[in-house]
Amino acid sequence: MALRNILTKEDATLYKKCRPVTDFNERLHQLLDDMGETLMEADGVGLAAPQVGVLRRAVVVLETNVPEGEDPYIIELINPEIISTSGEQTGAEGCLSVPGEYGLVKRPMDVTVRAQNRFGETFSVSGTGLTARCFCHELDHLDGVIFTTKAERMLTEEELQGREKEED
Numbered sequence: 109m110a111l112r113n114i115l116t117k118e119d120a121t122l123y124k125k126c127r128p129v130t131d132f133n134e135r136l137h138q139l140l141d142d143m144g145e146t147l148m149e150a151d152g153v154g155l156a157a158p159q160v161g162v163l164r165r166a167v168v169v170l171e172t173n174v175p176e177g178e179d180p181y182i183i184e185l186i187n188p189e190i191i192s193t194s195g196e197q198t199g200a201e202g203c204l205s206v207p208g209e210y211g212l213v214k215r216p217m218d219v220t221v222r223a224q225n226r227f228g229e230t231f232s233v234s235g236t237g238l239t240a241r242c243f244c245h246e247l248d249h250l251d252g253v254i255f256t257t258k259a260e261r262m263l264t265e266e267e268l269q270g271r272e273k274e275e276d
C-alpha cells in the first residue's frame with residue numbers, strides 16, 4: 109500500500125468524466141488499497157479515483173454510522189449508481205481537493221447505491237446523513253463535478269469557527 113497525492117481544484121483532471129472500471133484485477137485492488145490508506149491519512153470521509161489522478165469510476169467512503177464501540181469502515185464502490193434517495197439535508201460540505209473551504213449543500217438524507225465490489229460482484233448499500241452526503245459527493249466527482257458548483261453558498265471564516273468540519 110502507498111499514499112497517493114490528492115489533486116486540488118486547480119487540476120483539470122478533476123473536471124473530467126471518468127470511464128467505467130472494466131478490469132477487476134490486481135491493479136484495481138492496489139488503487140483501492142491506496143485510496144483507503146490515503147483517505148485515512150487525510151482524515152477524510154470519502155475519496156474518488158479522479159482525486160488521485162485516475163479517471164475511473166471508483167470511490168471509497170468511510171461509513172461512520174456504526175454502533176458505539178465499533179470502528180468506522182471503508183465501503184468500496186466500483187461503477188456506482190444511485191438507485192434511490194429520500195428526504196433532504198442541508199449542511200456544510202468540504203472536499204479534500206478543496207482544502208479549507210466549506211459550503212452549504214443540499215443533499216438527500218438517505219441514499220441507496222448499487223455498485224460492484226473489487227471482485228466485480230454487484231451489491232447495494234444504503235447510507236444516511238453524512239454517509240448519504242458522501243455517496244452523492246463522491247459520485248459527483250466521477251462526473252467531474254466539484255461540490256462548490258452545487259453549494260447554495262460558501263461558508264465564511266467566521267461561520268467555520270466552532271463548526272464541526274466534515275471533509276469529503
Ligand code: CO
Binds near residue numbers: 246
Ligand atoms: Co471531494
